[in-house]
Amino acid sequence: MSIVASPLHLASPRPGLLGALFAREPIFAGTALMMLAMMPPTLLAMALDARTLDGVNVWIKPLKFEIALALYLGTLAWFAGWLPAGYLRSRTHRLLAPAVAFATAAEMAWIGGAAHMGVASHFNVATPLAAALYPVMGLLAVTITLPSLTMGLALLRSGGALLSAFRLSLGLGLTTTFVLTVLVAGFMAAGAPGHGVGGTASQAAGLPLLGWARDGGDLRVAHFFATHAMHFVPAVGFVAARTLTERVARRAVVAAALGFVALVVYAFVEALMGLPFPSLAFS
Amino acid sequence: MNVDLLFSLSGSLVLAGWATLLAGALIPSTALRLWAQRLAGLAIPLLLSVAYAALVLAFWHGAPGGFDTLANVMRLFDTPQIALAGWIHYLAFDLFIGAWIARRAAEEGVGFVLVAPCLVLTFLFGPAGYLAFSALRAARTATPRSLAA
Numbered sequence: 001m002s003i004v005a006s007p008l009h010l011a012s013p014r015p016g017l018l019g020a021l022f023a024r025e026p027i028f029a030g031t032a033l034m035m036l037a038m039m040p041p042t043l044l045a046m047a048l049d050a051r052t053l054d055g056v057n058v059w060i061k062p063l064k065f066e067i068a069l070a071l072y073l074g075t076l077a078w079f080a081g082w083l084p085a086g087y088l089r090s091r092t093h094r095l096l097a098p099a100v101a102f103a104t105a106a107e108m109a110w111i112g113g114a115a116h117m118g119v120a121s122h123f124n125v126a127t128p129l130a131a132a133l134y135p136v137m138g139l140l141a142v143t144i145t146l147p148s149l150t151m152g153l154a155l156l157r158s159g160g161a162l163l164s165a166f167r168l169s170l171g172l173g174l175t176t177t178f179v180l181t182v183l184v185a186g187f188m189a190a191g192a193p194g195h196g197v198g199g200t201a202s203q204a205a206g207l208p209l210l211g212w213a214r215d216g217g218d219l220r221v222a223h224f225f226a227t228h229a230m231h232f233v234p235a236v237g238f239v240a241a242r243t244l245t246e247r248v249a250r251r252a253v254v255a256a257a258l259g260f261v262a263l264v265v266y267a268f269v270e271a272l273m274g275l276p277f278p279s280l281a282f283s
Numbered sequence: 284m285n286v287d288l289l290f291s292l293s294g295s296l297v298l299a300g301w302a303t304l305l306a307g308a309l310i311p312s313t314a315l316r317l318w319a320q321r322l323a324g325l326a327i328p329l330l331l332s333v334a335y336a337a338l339v340l341a342f343w344h345g346a347p348g349g350f351d352t353l354a355n356v357m358r359l360f361d362t363p364q365i366a367l368a369g370w371i372h373y374l375a376f377d378l379f380i381g382a383w384i385a386r387r388a389a390e391e392g393v394g395f396v397l398v399a400p401c402l403v404l405t406f407l408f409g410p411a412g413y414l415a416f417s418a419l420r421a422a423r424t425a426t427p428r429s430l431a432a
Binding site (some may be wrong): 044049118 | 286289333336338343
């Protein structure tokens with residue numbers, strides 16, 4: 001009887017983009033799917049909960065991390081389709097992928113838990129527990145970022161001088177994401193600490209959703225661009241590979257990567273000077 | 284969004300789910316039963332679960348009470364949002380069990396007159412309906428085929 005069959009059909013292959021992601025790298029795809037699944041309750045909690053932190057709803061931050069991690073892990077799963085044969089079966093990947101899934105769950109438990117209690121997660125050293133957790137979370141955050149390095153290096157090494165412009169863009173984008181993100185976020189955690197430079201602590205007056213300060217510097221701008229190198233550089237590579245000759249396309253990819261590094265440095269220095277991004281006028 | 288609105292929304296949603304289950308049990312249409320299962324066995328319990336999760340995320344912290352004593356469990360329900368979460372918990376899981384009962388009943392050929400009281404009982408008093416349906420199944424299994432036919 002057909003009505004007896006489970007209405008879920010979880011065992012059947014998933015169609016569309018999600019199915020493609022699962023076929024390429026199931027652990028990253030599955031973790032990205034979990035992040036998507038957390039969005040509806042987070043959004044409803046935001047609608048129900050009136051508590052604020054730094055002038056914005058306490059659930060904004062978990063929502064931003066769910067979006068960002070879903071995009072990041074979904075991108076990794078997608079890029080896994082271009083990895084050299086054998087990488088996904090390597091010891092590096094087989095150890096790293098479950099570690100990334102665990103670290104993602106732990107980060108979300110920490111960020112969501114802090115929102116639940118109405119306190120800050122990052123930069124919170126107010127209680128002994130919060131102060132003890134913060135460095136552990138930094139370690140987990142580096143773990144989450146690590147596959148962008150290992151996948152990027154595997155791509156860069158895969159073709160030698162014959163590496164196609166698109167694979168080059170994937171490799172450069174991923175490695176750039178790792179190096180710049182760890183530098184910027186590490187500075188925010190250890191050097192600053194915090195993301196605001198000057199300005200008020202309130203985020204209510206910041207850019208929509210992103211919350212970037214409009215009345216002072218904000219190191220999250222540099223973090224944002226650093227982490228999105230893995231999207232920008234491959235996007236350039238994708239277009240260049242289809243419109244330019246291979247040699248010119250490779251140069252365009254290298255130029256795009258260097259240009260993007262310059263943008264991150266610019267956003268970083270601008271934030272340190274206490275200026276909002278983008279700042280056209282001198283304030 | 285306020286809790287009273289969420290309360291009435293959940294009520295309407297769960298009523299729609301129960302209506303499709305009863306209709307599916309009454310009318311011998313495979314398509315209707317499939318839709319009843321999709322709504323009452325999947326979509327509506329999932330929506331209610333989202334609402335439950337959101338309420339617990341937003342209001343569990345700081346709510347007085349706990350799970351350890353009856354008095355503490357009763358204190359949990361002093362917080363309107365947590366009481367609503369508890370109510371949605373009943374609604375979601377009772378409907379899910381209702382869908383399971385409807386599925387089993389169709390599978391085992393239990394007639395509408397027998398399954399409908401079990402569904403109504405589950406709708407009103409959850410576990411009592413599950414108990415009734417389990418007793419009904421036990422009775423049917425024990426009855427020789429020649430008598431049941």
